[in-house]
Amino acid sequence: MSQTISNGLFGAIGVTAIAYCLAAIGLNVHFGYTGLLNFGQAGFALVGGYAVAMPVMNWQWSIWATIPVVIIASSIFALLLGIPTLRLRSDYLAIVTIAAAEILRLLVSTPKLVHVTGATDGINSFTNDIQNTIPGFLKGKSVPLWEKQISDYEMWVMILGWFLVVLFSVGVWSLMRSPWGRVLRSIREDEDAARSLGKNVFAYKMTSLVLGGVIGGFGGAILVIGQRNASPGSFQTQFTFLTYAIIVLGGVGKVKGPIVGAMIFWFMINVSDNLLADWTDGSGFQLPTWVMDSSNFSFFRWILVGTGLVLLVIFRPQGIFGDKREQAFDVR
Amino acid sequence: MSDDAFADVPREPGAAKPEPILVADSVRRSFGGLTAVDVQHLEVQRNSITALIGPNGAGKTTFFNLLTGFDSPDSGEWAFNGTSMNGVSPYKAARKGMVRTFQLTKSLTRMSVMENMRLGATGQTGEKLWVAPFKFLWKTQEDAVTTRAEGLLARFKLDHMRDEFGGSLSGGQRKLLEMARALMVEPEMVMLDEPMAGVNPALKQSLLEHVKGLKDEGRTVLFVEHDMDMVHEIADWVVVMAEGQIIAEGPPSFIGANQAVIDAYLGAHQNTDLGV
Numbered sequence: 001m002s003q004t005i006s007n008g009l010f011g012a013i014g015v016t017a018i019a020y021c022l023a024a025i026g027l028n029v030h031f032g033y034t035g036l037l038n039f040g041q042a043g044f045a046l047v048g049g050y051a052v053a054m055p056v057m058n059w060q061w062s063i064w065a066t067i068p069v070v071i072i073a074s075s076i077f078a079l080l081l082g083i084p085t086l087r088l089r090s091d092y093l094a095i096v097t098i099a100a101a102e103i104l105r106l107l108v109s110t111p112k113l114v115h116v117t118g119a120t121d122g123i124n125s126f127t128n129d130i131q132n133t134i135p136g137f138l139k140g141k142s143v144p145l146w147e148k149q150i151s152d153y154e155m156w157v158m159i160l161g162w163f164l165v166v167l168f169s170v171g172v173w174s175l176m177r178s179p180w181g182r183v184l185r186s187i188r189e190d191e192d193a194a195r196s197l198g199k200n201v202f203a204y205k206m207t208s209l210v211l212g213g214v215i216g217g218f219g220g221a222i223l224v225i226g227q228r229n230a231s232p233g234s235f236q237t238q239f240t241f242l243t244y245a246i247i248v249l250g251g252v253g254k255v256k257g258p259i260v261g262a263m264i265f266w267f268m269i270n271v272s273d274n275l276l277a278d279w280t281d282g283s284g285f286q287l288p289t290w291v292m293d294s295s296n297f298s299f300f301r302w303i304l305v306g307t308g309l310v311l312l313v314i315f316r317p318q319g320i321f322g323d324k325r326e327q328a329f330d331v332r
Numbered sequence: 333m334s335d336d337a338f339a340d341v342p343r344e345p346g347a348a349k350p351e352p353i354l355v356a357d358s359v360r361r362s363f364g365g366l367t368a369v370d371v372q373h374l375e376v377q378r379n380s381i382t383a384l385i386g387p388n389g390a391g392k393t394t395f396f397n398l399l400t401g402f403d404s405p406d407s408g409e410w411a412f413n414g415t416s417m418n419g420v421s422p423y424k425a426a427r428k429g430m431v432r433t434f435q436l437t438k439s440l441t442r443m444s445v446m447e448n449m450r451l452g453a454t455g456q457t458g459e460k461l462w463v464a465p466f467k468f469l470w471k472t473q474e475d476a477v478t479t480r481a482e483g484l485l486a487r488f489k490l491d492h493m494r495d496e497f498g499g500s501l502s503g504g505q506r507k508l509l510e511m512a513r514a515l516m517v518e519p520e521m522v523m524l525d526e527p528m529a530g531v532n533p534a535l536k537q538s539l540l541e542h543v544k545g546l547k548d549e550g551r552t553v554l555f556v557e558h559d560m561d562m563v564h565e566i567a568d569w570v571v572v573m574a575e576g577q578i579i580a581e582g583p584p585s586f587i588g589a590n591q592a593v594i595d596a597y598l599g600a601h602q603n604t605d606l607g608v
Contacts, residue, residue: 189440
């Protein structure tokens with residue numbers, strides 16, 4: 001049991017949670033504050049991830065030199081998606097983003113590009129610079145988290161990742177309390193009202209899409225660094241939908257929402273995964289095999305997660321940090 | 333400006349005004365086969381209250397949308413303060429001093445009344461991305477905006493609601509909020525789309541006073557309205573539209589007796605015995 005809880009805690013603060021948390025901070029800027037229906041956050045994460053891995057593998061760049069590449073590549077992706085769609089109704093952005101994210105994922109998995117993107121296997125061995133910069137106090141040690149041992153590399157990536165989470169959260173917080181953030185929220189509420197008051201709605205939506213996209217790009221970057229592998233399998237459409245689940249869980253349009261949402265979500269995923277594995281492994285307490293067995297429990301876990309989210313939306317639609325009063329108004 | 337401004341204005345469609353703030357020429361907009369707006373010529377007198385009336389489907393709101401850039405016409409041009417406004421986007425029209433409200437009020441429901449008001453202020457440095465994270469750079473301006481907003485809220489008797497969500501206001505209060513918010517832009521011309529729709533009679537009188545107050549401040553008001561009591565009470569000049577065209581213009585007393593207007597509202601043959 002303590003092993004299960006340890007794994008759950010590691011899930012809550014580990015690299016995957018950090019990556020999804022960053023993606024959720026970005027998506028919160030889009031959806032939570034501006035009301036943009038971005039269904040392609042996986043695409044932004046993919047761009048960020050490959051922006052780190054490709055220059056290192058193909059042109060032997062230092063991994064630190066790829067930071068501006070992440071920013072520039074995600075911004076260009078946002079501009080490409082935004083210029084044709086942000087003048088239109090919000091549904092068009094949703095369609096274009098989900099399609100673009102899939103196009104990108106299929107593009108990098110193309111066998112023809114195997115020398116550039118590694119196709120479906122992706123890119124490995126681009127993380128030497130991270131390995132070499134592990135600070136002395138961590139080097140060669142493993143950090144215990146109750147019964148779970150965290151390797152020095154994992155710990156170092158987690159430190160870098162949480163630094164980014166704090167950095168972007170503080171940034172988003174400082175922006176959203178300002179008049180700039182007020183314009184974003186007014187666009188979420190009613191963009192025609194914002195226009196009638198002299199606000200350049202298109203420019204604000206574009207800025208929001210770029211900003212949230214860049215943050216999502218860093219999420220993808222942390223994910224591939226943590227996995228030491230950049231492959232298309234990490235950026236399927238479920239990446240986007242889990243990110244939505246995280247911000248709904250934490251509270252849409254709240255700075256703390258993505259952080260707490262990601263931690264709870266990945267804690268639950270890891271705990272349920274461990275428990276169900278434990279209950280189907282042939283020793284100790286066992287679930288009847290007609291319910292599930294060791295080959296299909298991981299599917300069952302998603303059923304539990306889905307049920308949990310449905311219950312959340314019914315009984316606490318505002319999420320953990322949301323304001324109940326906001327839910328009282330029917331928007332549009 | 334006294335009402336005498338209209339003394340020499342001919343009582344006919346497209347009449348020239350002594351001091352027009354808005355001049356529109358041959359503005360046409362059709363949706364498929366339906367010509368929604370076909371205005372030959374219209375001038376709106378500066379610092380007056382002009383009412384735009386007409387039966388349902390006359391094209392009043394479409395005309396409003398065209399003038400404020402929310403819709404683009406098939407042809408035609410119009411100028412505000414002498415500047416051509418063709419193809420000018422809504423936010424630029426607002427910045428030039430032409431601010432509108434909407435028939436279905438657009439109060440920003442999940443923002444407080446005060447935030448609604450603050451949003452209206454133009455030229456806020458804190459609305460720039462690079463300035464926004466640094467509160468000390470926009471704090472002074474924000475305080476000034478807040479003071480101005482408090483003054484307007486008090487004038488519109490919404491000050492007790494200042495921290496409530498926009499969505500928790502009643503329909504009439506939303507109309508008031510929308511008007512107050514439009515004033516935060518400090519427009520030269522306020523365009524009100526059915527300011528009285530859904531407002532209870534008790535609130536109506538105070539809303540009328542607020543509209544009159546706009547004129548006293550030196551602003552120009554153009555409003556669409558179905559409530560003829562309101563039109564009679566506050567309008568200096570009435571423009572009547574029917575089937576997209578302007579069919580009559582004149583002071584309120586003149587309009588009530590105008591045959592073209594009666595025909596437009598009631599049909600041309602209401603007194604004819606059809607032999608049924």
